[in-house]
Amino acid sequence: MNATKKVAFYTLGCKLNFSETSTIARNFTSEGFERVDFTEKADIYVINTCSVTENADKRFKNIVKQAQKVNPEAFVAAVGCYAQLKPHELADVEGVDLVLGATEKFNITAYLNDLTKNDYGEVHSCEIEEANFYVGSYSIGDRTRAFLKVQDGCDYKCTYCTIPLARGISRSDTLQNVLYNAEEISKQGIKEIVLTGVNIGDYGKGEFGNKKHEHTFLNLVKALDTVPGIERLRISSIEPNLLKDETIRFVAQSKTFVPHFHIPLQSGSNAILKLMRRRYLRELYVERVAAIREVMPHACIGVDVIVGFPGETEEHFLETYHFLNELDISYLHVFTYSERDNTPAATMEGVVPQKIRNKRSKMLRGLSAKKRHAFYERELGSTRTVLFEGENKEGYIHGFTENYVKVKAPWNPELVNTLHAVELNKIDEDGLVRFEWIEASCPALPAMQGTP
Template structure:
């Protein structure tokens, strides 16, 4: 009887792509993959350390694994495992902790899967994380996350990602195209490009620091891969989202009109303290350019509230900046101090109660922005890709410009593309529609 393995992923799309790749290595070794809630012989937790909350959730997830099978082997990988390996190893029930360069070789660290008296750590110096491992997720969702880049050379004062993932490096263009082809051949309709700093694509492509290709060239090449219905760009830095890329997406065969562009603050003073590589004026230019060539485009924004030095005036500057901008939704992050970052040592710390209040204000603004964007789409014809989950009798999907829609559950719609007319917004904020025709 085959051994069983289960996976739990915290954090970003990049982590999901890497979990899926690690899972395929277990399948190749003869393991059967089961849901994390089921009894398994080994539980693998892919960790995140972007926020304080992600750290805290780890202990809870370990307890869930132990409840499902107290004798199971528990392994931790990912960013938190690289940053604080001993801290994870000291958690009751954890048997193995692997850092940034070791996680893709997890199966080679497993012997008899018997519980350890203490957590065993294999974690490299992050300077050794200078090679690239390609990844993509498949089989978990109706869309695939395709990793094209890893690491980051930026030195934002609040961020631990360079410490957790190392220098910026990229997959070879031919490998990306081959992975995209493999994904499309499995019948997946949408591919989301992911990485730590994907706009930096091309740096370190063949182990050197110079750019062999640019992100724009990657986009052009992917657009020509046969069999792909949709390509979506995940989060991309505003200074690396060039006008040529925006213009190309507007005319593209496969790239959809949806951008997620981190802002972090609408105050230039705060952006300087964060050591971001742009000012708010450049951000406005990027949004205006997108809306000029794709008026129906969806634009998501990352923003951090409560950064050291953010006075009430600086926060209101950010609030008003976002309120005036033609964007579609926000991802709001409440600033939390991270060890070994410059921001953690800064003065003028914002009290946590004020951080929470500002976060609530921006979440309210996000709801208002999303509603306004959805209302602007009512009456338009869009293409929907339907997902696989039955949620309270409904099937959900997303249009090419990221409007969430729903209709009564019909399993025949799963992983199909349908042309629809958006008709109204339900009380839950999700859009209803009329079918017009099946596309694929």
């Protein structure tokens, strides 16, 4: 490939997509491409798609238009979950030249010739049963934190979810390769790794191409805890039925794994959980939260919840609302249910009108703000360690404590990707936390002592 060719990337969706985009980008640079920002003129634009929500689908056309506005002659390629689920729909979008499904996306450079635009989108997509092999990924250079993929696919059959159709069966990276990738990340000076996958608690299944668990998620966590140079390890979303007491206890005494858990709930009503075909009831969720609080009272606990699922009556929703209100959690990620093709939920009775879905979503977002504020208030007066991010937002730099309290300070580039002990002391008008510097934590930055 011509070394002067430029490539830009846009990622929709989850941390897993970001890790895969970064890996695909490294494949391009190893073949002589120069990576540029998506807002810059490039010869090829690669869009890594998502199909978890209807909104992500709709955004795709706008992103293609953005690329064409910068360079109308650029070659546009689509990869990712939406590209697997609806390849021909994407190929029909004006300006799209190439669509690659689940098994082809990591070989994108093999599908590029002279980058001449096509009269119509060219599709290379597999039957999802063929997505039975594993490709490791991790992100570096895009953010202060690195996303390390450890698992892909899912064997669960939740009635609302398209991920098994988009990514295939549950399969895992080998423990040896995960540790190798973690060491590679460490060499880049990155302070925090976030473990990611579709169903990371299922880690070990398919590690060597079979359904047997060669290792467990606990084995993975214990092994990663020994990787030198990594200051923080963070577990991303993990199913409540797969978050075991042993893992919780290990995290509590670990020097690198941080006290932050994100545990999908989806509904606080057992009747709705059964319609969703989730693998637990609300009682188990209560047990998981209690188990965390027992050994890590200061832990941050995030919750995924879906509103407006078919059959969700006002009583079911209020059951969820009151359940969450009484639960000792820290914040919510609220998703408004949207029908997805080829899922059982799309044909269920009891469709909830969109206005009611939106109203319920607004109520839970308000509850989330209340929960986060209460969690932050409890943290005031405590000493925590902040990892500062790399972005200047209106004259401020932001960072997160180990237990995911978001703080702000006046912009100082010397703080980027550094860890500092601080005392949390005030919640400001933006709902972020101010702090006092702990002098011993920043001896090289004496000018920054005092309240930022």
